Amino acid sequence: MTKVLIVASEGMPFVKTGGLADVVGALPKSLLAVAVDVAVMMPKHSKIKAEHEAELKTIYASTIMLGWREKYLGIQTLVKNGVTYYFIDNEDYFGGPVYLGGDAENEQYLYFCKAVCEALPHIGFDPDVLHLNDWHTGMIPFLLKEQYGHRYEKPKKTLFTIHNIKFQGQMSFEFMSDILSIPPRYYIPTLLEADGCANMMKAGLVYADKISTVSPNYANEIMNRYFGMGMEGILSARRQDVSGILNGIDTVEFNPEKDSAIAENYSANDIRGKLSCKKALISEFNLDIKTTTPIISMVTRLTSQKGLDLVQYVLEELLHEDVAFVMLGSGDEVYQDFFNYIAAKYPANTGVYIGYDEDLAHRIYSGADFLLMPSEFEPCGLSQMIAQRYGNLPIVRETGGLVDTVSPYNRYTQEGDGFAFSTFNGHDMLASIRLALSVYRDKPVLRRLKRNAMLNDNSFTKSAKEYKELYDRINHE
Numbered sequence: 001m002t003k004v005l006i007v008a009s010e011g012m013p014f015v016k017t018g019g020l021a022d023v024v025g026a027l028p029k030s031l032l033a034v035a036v037d038v039a040v041m042m043p044k045h046s047k048i049k050a051e052h053e054a055e056l057k058t059i060y061a062s063t064i065m066l067g068w069r070e071k072y073l074g075i076q077t078l079v080k081n082g083v084t085y086y087f088i089d090n091e092d093y094f095g096g097p098v099y100l101g102g103d104a105e106n107e108q109y110l111y112f113c114k115a116v117c118e119a120l121p122h123i124g125f126d127p128d129v130l131h132l133n134d135w136h137t138g139m140i141p142f143l144l145k146e147q148y149g150h151r152y153e154k155p156k157k158t159l160f161t162i163h164n165i166k167f168q169g170q171m172s173f174e175f176m177s178d179i180l181s182i183p184p185r186y187y188i189p190t191l192l193e194a195d196g197c198a199n200m201m202k203a204g205l206v207y208a209d210k211i212s213t214v215s216p217n218y219a220n221e222i223m224n225r226y227f228g229m230g231m232e233g234i235l236s237a238r239r240q241d242v243s244g245i246l247n248g249i250d251t252v253e254f255n256p257e258k259d260s261a262i263a264e265n266y267s268a269n270d271i272r273g274k275l276s277c278k279k280a281l282i283s284e285f286n287l288d289i290k291t292t293t294p295i296i297s298m299v300t301r302l303t304s305q306k307g308l309d310l311v312q313y314v315l316e317e318l319l320h321e322d323v324a325f326v327m328l329g330s331g332d333e334v335y336q337d338f339f340n341y342i343a344a345k346y347p348a349n350t351g352v353y354i355g356y357d358e359d360l361a362h363r364i365y366s367g368a369d370f371l372l373m374p375s376e377f378e379p380c381g382l383s384q385m386i387a388q389r390y391g392n393l394p395i396v397r398e399t400g401g402l403v404d405t406v407s408p409y410n411r412y413t414q415e416g417d418g419f420a421f422s423t424f425n426g427h428d429m430l431a432s433i434r435l436a437l438s439v440y441r442d443k444p445v446l447r448r449l450k451r452n453a454m455l456n457d458n459s460f461t462k463s464a465k466e467y468k469e470l471y472d473r474i475n476h477e
């Protein structure tokens with residue numbers, strides 16, 4: 001049986017800033033169900049210390065060298081839901097924010113990459129394959145091949161998964177080499193250099209045995225210049241090694257039948273409870289609307305990737321109609337300011353919460369009728385799948401994983417489980433919203449679409465089997 005260690009910068013149920021954590025939380029459980037011997041390694045962030053200190057067992061404490069610096073390395077472990085977690089402990093690096101930003105963040109995760117390699121012999125779990133996620137883990141394939149190879153009888157194999165190619169971990173080569181002791185001969189365009197910088201994502205893409213990303217459609221898109229963000233060359237060159245495996249959601253955490261965070265439970269077969277959730281949402285945001293008014297929602301990071309410029313462009317036009325808008329998000333100030341302005345100007349039919357709140361996210365998914373996700377690009381996207389599970393129909397732009405997960409409403413067959421538009425344009429989005437609102441008034445069709453959405457299998461079960469096959473292939477090649 002192939003032994004797999006999943007390595008990531010964040011993961012549920014411990015620390016989450018975005019979809020990566022959802023995946024790192026849900027995938028191991030599904031892998032156990034298809035008999036993969038799996039464990040997880042991540043930094044011991046301050047939140048983990050605050051909430052789990054009593055459960056953690058220290059299994060190693062020593063120091064490692066980062067160039068001339070001697071740094072503490074502790075390894076702690078705990079078991080949750082049958083999965084063993086290993087935490088890299090160093091309070092200098094992980095005692096504060098999950099991502100420090102700038103070169104401080106680069107150093108944080110250069111340390112993490114080296115610490116993972118140093119930790120492997122000391123954890124009592126000897127993985128065949130390391131499943132690495134995003135640029136924060138990008139130097140691990142390089143280190144294992146170039147600096148740690150001699151330590152293992154059988155070389156450690158690696159799978160590098162791209163969750164978002166936009167973030168690459170760029171820095172000067174002097175900075176990187178000073179920390180990881182890398183000779184200048186590696187700083188060439190076929191290895192660590194990209195666009196005049198040392199690049200951790202590039203290192204992962206060059207040195208990993210296989211590469212995957214989180215949806216089949218995004219796997220094709222990133223071979224092209226528009227989506228590839230400078231990595232399209234290396235990805236095209238390694239086309240044979242790249243696959244797209246669709247993310248799933250945690251169907252236990254996101255389950256309208258059992259969810260304790262929502263006003264009333266409901267299911268695809270008996271959706272009546274959703275009305276109580278809608279009423280609760282209306283009163284939570286003090287909206288002055290009827291329960292028959294459609295509610296369009298967003299649960300999102302506030303960043304241009306999420307298509308917020310389109311929302312900014314047409315939202316006011318929409319808000320003069322019989323429709324309400326509820327938004328939960330945090331991020332760029334320019335969008336926060338915009339949504340606060342909208343909430344102040346249209347208090348009767350707009351609800352805005354700037355911040356991060358998981359329970360509120362559940363209440364919005366369950367209480368709203370539509371989820372707007374007009375992303376400029378979207379590697380996979382989880383919000384649209386979560387929304388579907390709660391009978392909240394996604395309105396998406398056809399990009400990345402949104403193409404793989406939403407079947408747009410077809411007015412001729414009257415089938416589908418959401419709505420979609422293709423051109424990144426505010427009025428195309430508005431037309432798609434208007435189509436959704438017209439379906440909203442056609443109750444039998446609306447019911448069918450909601451049911452379709454809720455019955456979608458958005459779990460990790462199928463993808464876990466694909467990962468298992470990929471791990472086995474990597475291990476035996």
Ligand code: ADP
Nearest residue numbers: 018019300301329355356357358361381382383
């Ligand atoms: P990304 O990883 O690009 O942020 P995804 O759609 O893949 O986007 O995943 C986003 C996840 O984060 C979903 O589980 C969504 O519900 C959650 N989320 C996003 N913003 C917030 C927020 N402000 N509060 C609570 N949950 C949020």
